[in-house]
């Protein structure tokens with residue numbers, strides 16, 4: 650479920666009247682997604698996505714996200730920019746929420762990507778990193794390394810309610826990863842920071858959409874690839890590593906943007922950091938979301954198992 654805010658038809662029709670997009674034909678809430686309310690809107694002139702930003706997206710960050718999307722769209726990347734109304738305004742308010750009308754992109758997100766699809770998606774990430782070389786704006790990563798210790802402490806002893814020993818295991822991994830994290834010497838740029846399979850739209854092996862830029866921020870470029878690697882290369886429980894997908898991701902990325910020796914050496918560490926980040930955000934949501942809430946809680950342990958894989962790789966390296 651991801652329709653937290655209901656938009657009455659009259660209010661949507663009045664909203665659309667500000668734009669040059671024709672008249673409202675239909676609007677359906679989109680079930681996928683967890684952060685925002687999304688509607689699929691058809692008008693007499695085409696199809697659009699309407700997003701109402703809920704509590705997790707800070708309205709103050711929207712200008713950065715929209716500016717990044719406009720930059721990537723202008724460079725020909727398959728991203729969904731916000732559409733400006735007749736007055737040139739893209740970030741609006743609807744039903745008391747910040748809202749944007751967004752370009753609809755075709756394609757489907759994949760549950761079980763093939764190596765060819767993984768390779769194409771990682772190539773698209775590298776294209777995105779190349780395209781932001783002249784993007785001048787900056788946003789600190791609100792889910793970056795500085796946030797992990799405070800988030801871990803907010804989860805506290807409740808971690809052991811998820812699985813006995815989780816508090817100690819994540820605490821020890823956090824100490825190791827924070828101590829070894831590269832503070833400088835690596836390329837930094839605007840990264841997506843959440844390029845999971847559900848945030849890539851594809852038709853066959855063609856990438857038709859990179860979506861959901863609401864964690865985008867300035868961080869280590871290869872950390873973005875490490876996040877993608879940890880999200881794509883494992884079975885749903887995180888126990889099984891699919892090396893053919895992991896290899897395809899690196900191949901696709903490197904076909905555009907080869908890794909340096911230092912980046913290659915740091916990759917397991919950066920991927921361990923990615924696992925800690927998603928294990929902690931999922932654990933926090935697990936602890937703070939009632940089991941009967943409409944939103945499906947994502948399993949933190951699926952990231953703890955991935956973490957063990959990268960930690961073992963770090964040790965053997």
Ligand SMILES: Nc1ncnc2c1ncn2[C@@H]1O[C@H](COP(=O)(O)OP(=O)(O)O)[C@@H](O)[C@H]1O
Nearest residue numbers: 679681682683684685698729752753754860861
């Ligand atoms: N621009 C778009 N074009 C087509 N479908 C989209 C677009 N943006 C979002 N969607 C659809 O809406 C779903 C939820 O969007 P997403 O941005 O991932 O939501 P959330 O931020 O709530 O997680 C996606 O899985 C996709 O099906």
Ligand SMILES: N[C@@H](CCOP(=O)(O)O)C(=O)O
Nearest residue numbers: 682683684843845861927947
């Ligand atoms: N990808 C994250 C959660 C963020 O949700 P999204 O729907 O905005 O991608 C995870 O799987 O933990």
